[in-house]
Amino acid sequence: MSLPSENAGQVPHTQWEVLDFAPAFYGFWEGEGEFHLSLYLLAHRLNRAKLIIDHMRVLFLSNEQFLPLSGGGSVGNYHLVRKLVERGHEVTVATPIYLGSEEVRRVEMENNIVLKPFSPFYLHRNISLRGPKYVLYGFLYTFHLLRLLLSGRYDVVFVRNCLLAFPALLLRPLAKCFYALSMTDFLTGFLHNNKSYPAKAVELLFKMERSTARHFDIVYVITPEMKRMLAAAGCHASKVHVSHDGVDTALFDPSKVDEKEVNDIRWKVGLEKRIVLFHGTVDGHAKEKLAEIIRGVTSRSEDMVFILLGQGKKYEELRSELESDRVMFPGYVPHEEIPKYALAADIGIIPYEHTFNSNIIITLKLLEYLAMGLPVVSTNLKSIDELFGAYEFVRLSPTTEDFIEKVLSAGFQEKSGEAVNYIKELYSWDKVTSRMVDALEEKYGKEVDVV
Template sequence: MKIGMVLWGNFPPDIRVEKEANTLLKEGHEVFLLALKRNPKEREHEVYRGIKINRIPKPPLYEIFYGSFFNLIPSAKKQIEVFIEENDIDVIHVHDLFLVNTTYFASKKFKIPIIADLHEPYPELIKLWHGNRIERFIFYDYRRWLFFENHTLHKVNKIITVAEEAKRRLILIHGIHEKKIEVITNTETLEFCNLSVNRGIVKAYTKYFTILYVGGFGSHRGIETLLQATSKLRDTIPNLRVVIVGGRDNQIRKTEERSRNLGIADIVEFTGYKPFKEVPSYLHAASLCVVPHTLTSHTDNTIPHKLFQYMLLGKPVIVSSCKPLREIIEMTKGGLVFTANNPNDLAAKIEYLYKNKKLLKKLGRFGLRATRYGKWNWENTSKRLISIYKNLW
């Protein structure tokens, strides 16, 4: 089968897209990917680990304006049609809501099935985006995108979400039949365990009780909660070190300033963005990993890759009380849950594990057992993706 994936973004990297594509390749399918060309050095056509990539320029701003109001980008529709025709695509698999309707109208001409892969609930995400009144009206209008979501998803053949909560949301809000929705969560491949480790990085943190956060710096990520919790712990945990991996330069500068204001700049380290292959080195160096998401309608319907990456390497985890995070931890026993948005509770949980090293190790073992030796890995999760394609017709 020739599968055409459509992504509103550049590739690589995209962990989820790559995992899904690799699974389908192993099943004997051909995988083509239409992505945006955001770097002049990127080639228009490239084969990346078996994925045949076609890159197109980002549509002009006036078309994105149009798409924000009418849920259709004309030039992207034409390019998707060319992509389908030139590659003789059998199934179109579009990632995220923004291009689902555009892709639907492109695929309609060829009468092929369409799968909508929702990495996150887009209307809930735009609630978190900031901007002036005009930007919010044009790009971030919640009610408009909620209408688009309802109108669009009823038309596709199959919907994929990353969490059971996201599935329940679509059923409850839009009345979509549960059999149309499949949950394929963001578990990690077992190959992640075999990525090389930089012993120099691990050695650099051996004398510390190291708390690790990996990920973005959006306000919903909860870094502010982590920093406030850290300020309450510096006198309690004398060898404390908080390592934050990720973020753009401007975000890091702002967060470093916040650390200075809290009096913790000497115990908080920002590494900046690190390639995926370097992340395991920091995980191996960590004593404890955190997912401190704030409680929002977005984080209550998503699950991050990093949670499973942490557990796959045997690291105990503290997560906030967002539903998907809490449920995974309750099922795996791989960590503790603190009350979201509450730095006092996060600090208390960290201190508790610092003082209870046996429990710290026990939680790490439970997480390892649930992921590496249990069902919470991509090798098991991907069976659902394989099943979708086997039962499309």
């Protein structure tokens, strides 16, 4: 019996040498009659499914830069692309990239990917006029995506966050492939506390953003609360996967930090001092609460010192108000240097106010603190409470006064090996991206309808 040719032209990759179980299956069932023929065709189609899943051509879209890493979404983009390549998939990355042409070629070779960058202007979460620039980027990206779809063939279009979901959906009839969406927050969520925008307009934009998920074949979110909100907006719960956000546990690993660098930090602060660490963005609401916490703690304890890592206008305002030998502002610190500060510290803090977005997401700094075994004091934000509220290494505070009291008492808490192991097992980028690619391969295998 010869190999069936039914639908053979639809197989996107004909590397038959990767097959393993099918030859034995073919030989075992080869015989006469309709029963044997049906089993034979089943084996062939199962084998074709494996072939497709083993090698998908993925077009990866994001408005956050692939390289250089800038924290937040760019780190997630990098690890997700690396996992797709590790699984044997062919990945074309179409994101902003702020590198020279020689560096771009080096990145392509080192990561075994194809780069199709789109960087008409600098795009970052801390830029001025962020809203208008994001909208303009999404509009211009439509033409970039059109060129990519006309010049290449892809099995999967993978979109990170909703800014590029709109141009991707607009061009879906042309793409004719599987669509995946990963949401690490709701972009319109940042507008909820901005009084510059009419409330009805914000609500309309938010409904539009949530409704986009319904038009994708698979959707990833980072918290159960985000999944509930998408389900309430009409997205079938079965297609929404809570993948969680991740942390690079190869970088944030207490055993890999140079002890001398940690001792240098503690020596500058004072070996007998207890260090409270904050790193990240300081916005208007966080600035006022953070200032109140710092004043409250330093007025009640002589041996507690704050180290604040960051940059931006509000960060500089806070520096001008509070900088002293008890409150230190090193400024911007490269992402790869944050672990030594976390290991030197005694407490990590998340002093954010309750906002729409802060309640539905998990901030990456929480995972980074915990990966280093650092006890955390946080505002009792909804998703942090749901996912971490039961653990002793995270203390949640409903008020600023309670926050101050918990910082004062948490300074005597030891580093948590339980936190290190918990993050490594559930929130490492390796585990998070493995879950995401597993779900993609399974869902894509069903959607191609090969059996």
